[in-house]
Amino acid sequence: MIWKNKTHELDQFAADLMSANPQLKYYIFGAGLMGRELLSVFMKYNCTVMFIDNSVDKQRDGIDGTEVITLTEYLLRRDGQIIIAASKANTVTIKQQLEDNLLKHGEDFFLYDEFVDFIFPIISVYGFNQSYVSLAQITLTERCTLKCKKCAHGCSYVDNASAIDMTLQQVYKSADSFFSKVDFVKEFVLIGGEPLLYRELEIVIEYIGRRYRERISLFVITTNGTIIPNKDILKACQKYNILFRISNYSYQVPRLKKTYQRLMDVLESYSISYVLSEEEHEWMDYGFEYVNRNESEDELVKVFDACKTPCREIRENRFYYCVMARSISDNLGFHVGQDDYLDMDRLNGTDYRKELLEFTLGYSDKGYLDMCRHCNGAEAKNYPIPAAEQVIRNDA
Ligand code: SF4
Ligand code: SF4
Known part of the structure; x- marks a missing residue:
């Protein structure tokens, strides 16, 4: 989207949103892991929040001190909006259940991703004067122990x-720039490449943890699971309650099953949380290496607007909308899109939170990224490819 009225693009939408739920009261439908993540965000903002869940045990015991009610009880009150926090399959069932009870999507209830990525950032700025980002990452290194084609x-x-990692000073600058403008982030991720290759990882965790942990809901390391962290890293992860997200590429690389088990055993021995993803069989092909759209700027804006990738990246003072666009351009030597970022150091106006919000939701002067010309964008889902197929066998 092209900026036409910077810092006021969302005024009307926000006003409608707030008037639909003036008490900012929320019901999380689904009292599992996703629901608890959302609960921790609402608690930070002192929102009134309850769970709806079909489990009788959860209704009896509550979750983390929060009341759990039935949908029937909610329907008698209807004094707040519902967010469905469930797996894809369960979301379909719950959505149908809500619609059968004449509740409207977008008014009475929201899906999890649309709420955390789009709706709540607006509520945070307009309702609480707090800037909120759903997901942001620091790419510590582009080196990796796997070579996925x-x-x-x-x-x-x-x-x-020969690749050069970010220096510690660059990582510090990235975190400081980000948190100088962002009050709260739902998920802050250290990624790579493989982030456990970064030699000073425990120092990075300590730096960010000590200064900013209170402003992060989930502090995450995303790993391919090939490396067992050393004791210093494990202690730092334990201290700052880091969550390991382990990508599961064992379908393509079966030997990884054993490594995952070893990693999970070690994490458990330090009481560090982890999530091993479902075995990945298929990825979408963004086509960065071969797509070259000979399209007008208007068409590129449409490509960008349809995409809605959630993965922001902070790299020193540069806040990138699309981590893939930045990293692919650098790693494939495209040198495209060097100016496609928001400069956090120059974001100093009185309405900087609204400017940051609009950028995070997809507004910019140009309305697209240069790399969108080389990307299948939302159409990538129509180009399935094997997940994690390796260029060469790797014994890491
Ligand atoms: S997708 Fe593969 S090559 Fe890329 S960072 Fe993850 S494990 Fe490494
Ligand atoms: S480069 Fe591709 S993934 Fe990134 S914003 Fe553009 S269309 Fe989306």
Whole structure:
């Protein structure tokens, strides 16, 4: 979207949103892991929040001190909006259940991703004067222990022997820039490449944890599970309650099953939380290496607007809308889109939170990224490819 009325683009939408739920009262439908994540965000903002869940046990015991009610009880009150916090399959069932009770999507209830990525950032700024980002990442290194042919960050093109990681000073600057303008982030992720290759990882965790942990709901390391962290890293992760998200590529690389088990055992011995993803069989092909759209700027804006990728990246003072666009451009040597970021150091106006909000939701002067010309965008789902297919066998 092209900025036409910077810092006022969302005024009307926000006003409608707030008037639909003036008490900012929320019901989370689904008292599982996603529901608890959302609960921790609402608690930070002192919102009134309850769960709806079909489980009789949860209705009896509550969750983390929060009341759990039935949908029937909610229907008698109807004094707040529902957010469905469930797996994809369960979301379909719950959505149908709500619609059968004449509740309207977008008015009475929201889906999880649309709420955390789009609705809540607006409520946070307009209702609480707090800037909120759903997901942001620091790419510590582009080096990786695997070489996935279609890595969406282009890390398989990186030479591990010669690639240069971010310096500690650059990482500090990235965190400081980000938190100088962002009051709260739902998920703050250290990624790569493989972030456990970063030599000073425990120092990074300590730096960010000590200064900013209170402003992060989920502090995450996303790993491919090939490396067992050393004791210093494990202690830092334990201290700052880091969650390990372990990508599961064992379908393509069966030997990884054993490594995942070893990693999970070690994390458990330190009481560190982790989530091992479902075995990944298929990825979408963004086509960065071969797509070259000969399209007008208007068409590129449409490509960008349809995409809605949630993955922001902070790299020193530069806040990138699309981590894939930045990393692919660098790692494949495209040198495209060097100016496609928001400069956090120059974001100093009185309405900077609204400018940041609009950028985070997809507004910019140009309305698209240069790399969108080389990307299948939302159409990528129509180009399935094998997940994590390796360029070469790797014994890491
Ligand atoms: S594990 Fe594969 S997809 Fe992940 S960063 Fe490494 S090369 Fe890329
Ligand atoms: S369409 Fe643009 S914003 Fe979306 S993934 Fe591709 S490069 Fe990133």
